[in-house]
Amino acid sequence: MEKVPTRLNVAPVPPDEIFALNGAFFADTHPQKVSLGVGVYRTDDGKPWPLPAVEKAEKQLAEENDLMRHEYTAIEGDVPFLKIARDLMFGFEGKASEEPAKARIASVQTVAGTGANHLGALFLAHHMKPRNVWLSNPSWANHMTIWELAGVPRKTYPYYHAATRSFDFDGMMSTLENDAEEGDAVLLHACAHNPTGLDPNKEQWIAIADLCERKKLFPFFDSAYQGFASGSLEEDAWAVRYFFDNKPDMEMCVAQSFSKNMGLYGQRTGAFHYITNRSATSIRDVVVNNLCHLIRGEFSMGPRIGCTIVKKIMSSEELTADWHNDLQVMSSRIKSMREALYNELVRLKTPGTWEHIVEQNGMFSYTGLTPKQVYALKDKYHVYLLKSGRASISGLSQKNVAYVALAIDDVVRNVL
Template sequence: MAPVPTRLNVAPVPPDEIFALNGAYFADPNPQKVSLGVGVYRTDDGKPWPLPVVEKTEKVLAAENDLMRHEYTAIEGDVPFLGLARDLMFGFESGDGDKEAKARIASVQTVAGTGANHLGALFLAHHMKPRTVWLSNPSWANHMTIWELAGVPRKTYPYYHAATRSFDFDGMMNTLETEAEEGDVVLLHACAHNPTGLDPNKEQWIAIAEVCERKKLFPFFDSAYQGFASGSVEEDAWAVRYFFNNKPDMEMCVAQSFSKNFGLYGQRVGAFHYVTNRSATSIRDIVVNNLCHLIRGEFSMGPRIGTTIVKKILTNDELIADWHQDLQVMSSRIKTMRQALYDELVRLQTPGTWEHIIEQNGMFSYTGLTPKQVYALKDQYHIYLLKSGRASISGLSEKNVKYVAQAIDYVIRNIL
C-alpha cells in the first residue's frame, strides 16, 4: 500500500536558545560547569530557593485543607487575586479611596508573564489592529515570537549602545519621534530590562511618556521583576505608575508576572491589565468580556495554586513583611555578585571596561562578549550563557565567581 502524504505544510523551527542551553548544561558532567543562561534565581550553592515566606504559606494552606483548591475558578481567573495584583502593580491602598482610578483597569488572570504578553498581543491584534509593534533592540527573544504569532508587524527601536555598553536613550527617542505612527504599540520593560539590565532613569521615563502621549502611541509594559530588581516594589513599578497617574487620557496595558518576585516559576502566576483612559471607564467590563472570550478558547481559566499563595501573602501583614525581606535577600545577592565579578575582572586587569556590570540592574548582564567568546567559554570552561553575551548573574556564587572571571579574562585576551 502506497504511503499517504501528510496534509501538513511544516518546516523545522529553530530550538529555543535558552532551553536548549539549559539542556546542554544539565547534560554536561564537568564538575566546574556554571549556568549563566536561564533566568531563574539560585542560592550561593547553585540551588533553587523556594522563598521562605512561600514555604511558610504553603504549610498554612495545607493545614487549612480548603477543598475548593481543586475547583475551577472563573474565566477571568481568581477575582480576589486580581484585585491584589492590580493594587500591587498600580500602587493602590486598601479601601475605596482609589475607586475612580481602579475603574480604569480591566484585569484578567494569565498563565504567567508569557501568557500575559501573549493574551495582550492577541487582544490588541483583534481589537486595535496596530500597524506596528515597536520592540527594543535587543529585547527578550520571546517578545518577537509572541507578536509574530499574533500577526502584528514588528519593528525595533535602538536601546543598547554597544560602544559604551549603555542605554541608547537618544536613539530610542529619535526613532519613536521620526518613525512611529499613531496607534503603534511600544513594548516597554517596566524595570530590569531583559537582556541588557539597563533601564531609563526617571527623567527619561517622563520623556518617553510624553512622546507616547503626543504621538498617540500605545504603551505595553512587560513587568516581570517588580520587587526583584531593586528590592522595592514601589521603585520597580515607578514607570508604570507614572504613566498611569500622570497620563490619564492615554490608554496602556501591563503584563504582570509573579515568577521571579515570588519564586513561583512552575506555578505560572500572572495577570494582564488593560488601562482605559479616564473618559472610557464604561468599556472596562466589555474589555474583560472580550479578554475572557480569548481565554475561554485557549485555556479556559488560569491555574489556582499559585494565586492562592500570592493571595494569602498579600492579605497578611506579617507575611507581607516576610516577603519584602525575601525580596531584599534576592536583590542583594544579585548586586553582591555583580560587584564580585567586577572586582575580580579589575584585579585581573582584564582588557576593556567593566563598569557596566555594576551599573546594570536586575537578573541579567549584557556582558559585551562576542559569540566566539561565548562559545569558547562553553567549550573550554563549561560556562553557559547566551550567544548575545547575556549572562544570568544569579548563576554566579562566591565559589565560582573567580573561575568565571578568569575564563572571561582568557577569552577577552585570546579570542576576538
C-alpha cells in the first residue's frame, strides 16, 4: 500500500507527569502503595471526601428540581456566582462604601483554575502584550504550558533555596529588580505555593507589591487554595487583598479556583478577575466584553453545576457555616499529617533536617528528596511522588505515615 504523506508537523510531547504517575499508582497492586502525587484531598482512610456542605447543597438542589439546571448561562458565566466569587476573593461584605472598589473588577466564569490561568494569559497576550511573564522557579508545571501556548516568553525568578529548603526572597527580589521590564507580568501564588509549600510573609508581600508598583510590573495571582491552606478565607487571601486595597493605581488579575476549597475537582468551577486601576473603571465592561469574545470562541460559557453548588452554599448562612467547618477539617488534617511525618523522621533520626515539612503550608511539601531517591521510593516501597520531590501531604494518613517515614529514611541513608 502506498503511504499517503500527512500534512501534520507533530512530534511527541512528554506525558503530564502528575497524571502519568497517578495512572501508574492505580495500576500498582501492592497492598501498601501510597499516592503522594496528585493534588486532591483524601480522608485518613485514603478515600475522596465530598464535603458535607456540598452534599447538603446537592441534596437541596435535587429536591428543588430546577427545570433550568441544564440550560445555558451567559457567556460571562453565572452572574450571581461571579458576584459571590468576587466578594469571597476580595473580602467585600455588601456595604455601599465598597461599590467604587467593586467597579474596578471585571469578572468572568472559567473552567476551574486552569481555565482562569489560560484565559488570563490569552487575554494579556492579546491586549497587553507583555514582553515576558516571570514564573517562580519552581512553579506549577502547567503554568509553563499555559504561557507557552499563549505565546508569551517565559522567564523565571528564584524562589526555592535548596540548601536551606526555604523561600529565596532575596533572590526573587534581586532578579525582578534587575531584570524585569516595565509591562512584564509576574505570576504570584496567592497562598500555599505549588510545589514548594513556601509563602512570603506579610512584610515580604508588602515589599513585592512595592516593587511591582515601582517597576510597573503586572501582578497575576493564581489563587487555588483560599481557605484550604490555613482554614481561614481571610488569611489565604491576604496578599491579593493587600495589593488590591493598597495599590489602587496598579492593575492586576486573579485566577480563582473552587476545586480544592469546595472539593469540586471534576465540576471545573472557577473565575477570572481583571482589576483596573481606580481611574480606569470605565473600561471594566469593555474588558468583560473582550474576555467574552475569547470565551465564546473557546468554550462558550463556564460549566453550570459547580457554580450552582457554590451559590447554594454561599446563599445560606447554615451551609456557609458548614463549609467553614469543612475547611477547618481539611486544613487541620493536612497540618497534623505534616507534624506526624516530621515526628516520625525525627524519631528515626533520619539524616538531614526536616523542619521544612512543618514550616511549609498547604497541600504540598517540597521534601528535598532527589530524583534517584524518589524513584527508589516508588520501585522499592510503592510510594509515589513527583521526581522533584514534591509530595501531596493529603496522601498521608495515620495508617501509612510510619511506613512512608521508614521508606524515606531508607532511601535517604542508602540512595545518593
